Amino acid sequence: MNGGLPGFHNAPASRALVVAAALFSVPFGFRGRFLDLGLSYQNVYERLSIWRLITSLFAFSSTPELIFGAALLYYFRVFERQIGSNKYAVFIVFSTMVSVLLQILALGYLKDPSINPLTSGPYGLIFASYVPFFFDIPVSMRFRIFGLSLSDKSFVYLAGLQLLCSSGRCSVVPGVSGILAGLLYRLNTFGIRRLKFPEFVTSLFSRVSWPYSSNPYQGLPTTENDANISSHQVHQTQDAHAATQDPTESSIAVLVSMGFDRSSAVQALVMTNYDVNLASNILLEAQALQQ
Incomplete structure (x- = not known):
């Protein structure tokens, strides 16, 4: 799961x-x-x-x-x-x-x-x-x-x-x-x-539970506590994956069918190494920040 x-x-x-x-x-x-x-x-x-x-x-x-x-x-x-x-x-x-x-x-x-x-x-x-x-x-x-x-x-x-x-x-x-x-x-x-x-x-x-000493996902826009993330950080993450292949059209189509625009779908897929599950979670969480 x-x-x-x-x-x-x-x-x-x-x-x-x-x-x-x-x-x-x-x-x-x-x-x-x-x-x-x-x-x-x-x-x-x-x-x-x-x-x-x-x-x-x-x-x-x-x-x-x-x-x-x-x-x-x-x-x-x-x-x-x-x-x-x-x-x-x-x-x-x-x-x-x-x-x-x-x-x-x-x-x-x-x-x-x-x-x-x-x-x-x-x-x-x-x-x-x-x-x-x-x-x-x-x-x-x-x-x-x-x-x-x-x-x-x-x-x-x-x-x-x-x-x-x-x-x-x-x-x-x-x-x-x-x-x-x-x-x-x-x-x-x-x-x-x-x-x-x-x-x-x-x-x-x-x-009430043990805090994390570090978190490699600290820069991702996943909750309301991350509302101040800058677009510069997003572009840095995107550039880090620029050498990899483009996300497949089928993965983009899945995210677009959920109501997300194509550019956001591509960006989320790049940030998550083309994992559709993670990309959809990030987009849903980012959407919740705007509500």
Whole structure:
């Protein structure tokens, strides 16, 4: 799975989420089947437990779930780069709160002992992220395996399907709740997409995990923090790749079909050594800066 530029460059919120999931899962999640960390009818409607609510949001209950969940959180950092850490933090809070509310309502309505407890972990956020992934991330490559037509997005869907079905109905309810939360965010319910946190709130994300000592992608225009990049830097990068061959017309056509002008498409392809995925991410992120 390729979520754009490697590492957590300009994605402090995503980095904090991955670190939090790992830190909570190690002491709690690996014993989650015994501790029942997920939400259940009893611990929500009969005896509300705050610590259980917190661990249910972050701690994966098994090693495979942690691996797939952390990989998806890492991939979906592309959305933080597109809309900026501030708006992405709003998306995190909204999708998490709405998905938890929907899970609580589902427990109260179903009262089914077979889904008690629900699977723990940031399922709401992960599956809410599949909504912008479906609508906003383009297909850049198609291929066939054993007669099946697949794309580069298929692997991300397969990872999500594995996570969704990891615990049967206990994981389906949080997953579906997350998808509904993502749809409500996309529909701009209550004008949520216009909201922003105070800047000091989002700046805390960069302090909860280890900072990078250096980043080779520091000069690329990938987030709102890079709005002051100069055209001189772009031309320097373009000149550095001048000796290589021109980008293929098919790659340019893919980017142009997404609505980008030809000159921007060519420049992005040159900057990324003709990687269509990276080029489309850079163009989408640069476009978000202008909104």
